[in-house]
Every structure is written in C-alpha cells, then in structure tokens.
Amino acid sequence: MKAEAWIFGVTALFVAVVTPAYWFLAEDWTGTSALVMTALLFGMVTMYLGFHASKMDPRPEDRKDGEIAEGAGELGFFPPYSWWPLWCALALGVIVYGVALAAWWLVIIGFTVGAVMSCGFVFEYYRGEHAH
Incomplete structure (x- = not known):
C-alpha cells in the first residue's frame, strides 16, 4: 500500500x-x-x-x-447479473417525475414501488437462484 x-x-x-x-x-x-x-x-x-x-x-x-x-486465490465475491438496479432506477424516475409535475400521488406510488424494489435488491442473494 x-x-x-x-x-x-x-x-x-x-x-x-x-x-x-x-x-x-x-x-x-x-x-x-x-x-x-x-x-x-x-x-x-x-x-x-x-x-x-x-x-x-x-x-x-x-x-x-x-x-x-x-x-493467487479467491479475490472475493463478484455478483452475477441483476435486474433489481433497473427497477430501482425506474422507481426513482417515477419519484422525480412526480416531483417535477407536482403530482404527489405519483411520488407516493414511486416511494411505495421503490421500497419494494429496494428490498428486492438488498435481499436478492437470500432467495432464488443465487441464494447463499
């Protein structure tokens, strides 16, 4: 170093x-x-x-x-592909679009969908094909 x-x-x-x-x-x-x-x-x-x-x-x-x-040896864990960042970004896009239009109902929908997508992103290695 x-x-x-x-x-x-x-x-x-x-x-x-x-x-x-x-x-x-x-x-x-x-x-x-x-x-x-x-x-x-x-x-x-x-x-x-x-x-x-x-x-x-x-x-x-x-x-x-x-x-x-x-x-030589194991360098660490490198995650495979993931679709969760795309859905998190789309939820953030809905939130920003709702703020820009002052459509607070759209912001609430974006936060709700974003919370679900963020949980999916965080816990994606606890279930499914790539579970540890």
Missing part, C-alpha cells in the same frame, strides 16, 4: 501547489475552495494509506521479490 500512498501524496502535493496559482490567475472562490477541499481529501487518503501500510505486512505486489503465484 506504500505505492498507493505515494500516488495520493504526490497528487495532494500537486493540487496544493496548483491551488494558489489558480487563485491568482482566476480569483474564483468556488474553484479555489474546491481545489483546497481536493487537496485536503487527497491528503486524508494519503495519511490513511500510509498509516495502514506501516502496520501491515507487505503484499506480494509491494515486494521486489514477489511472485505472481503468491497473489
């Missing part, structure tokens, strides 16, 4: 150097504050990664003598 910490650290330093130059050239409060926040957030991620990199054993990709075979 040291490489990742260095990448975020260099980016934070770059943004911190660019921020005053941006202010003097553009005199824009919005962009300057966005750049300051960006530098602070990159710095926060740098500190987090640097802290954890010093506390953990180096990964195979962090060592010079690391082999590809050392990183």
Whole structure:
C-alpha cells in the first residue's frame, strides 16, 4: 500500500501547489475552495494509506521479490447479473417525475414501488437462484 500512498501524496502535493496559482490567475472562490477541499481529501487518503501500510505486512505486489503465484486465490465475491438496479432506477424516475409535475400521488406510488424494489435488491442473494 506504500505505492498507493505515494500516488495520493504526490497528487495532494500537486493540487496544493496548483491551488494558489489558480487563485491568482482566476480569483474564483468556488474553484479555489474546491481545489483546497481536493487537496485536503487527497491528503486524508494519503495519511490513511500510509498509516495502514506501516502496520501491515507487505503484499506480494509491494515486494521486489514477489511472485505472481503468491497473489493467487479467491479475490472475493463478484455478483452475477441483476435486474433489481433497473427497477430501482425506474422507481426513482417515477419519484422525480412526480416531483417535477407536482403530482404527489405519483411520488407516493414511486416511494411505495421503490421500497419494494429496494428490498428486492438488498435481499436478492437470500432467495432464488443465487441464494447463499
């Protein structure tokens, strides 16, 4: 994780150097504050990664003598296809459409359908073909 910490650290330093130059050239409060926040957030991620990199054993990709075979094994769970995000997005679309038209009955229908679809999305791996 040291490489990742260095990448975020260099980016934070770059943004911190660019921020005053941006202010003097553009005199824009919005962009300057966005750049300051960006530098602070990159710095926060740098500190987090640097802290954890010093506390953990180096990964195979962090060592010079690391082999590809050392990183083999299960990488995690990758879900198969799912139709639930489509139905959740359509429910959100109904809600937004109802708000735009000030048709509150449509918003209520959208929230009701959205609650059912969100439950289906959350619990899709507890039943059916891909149940655990």
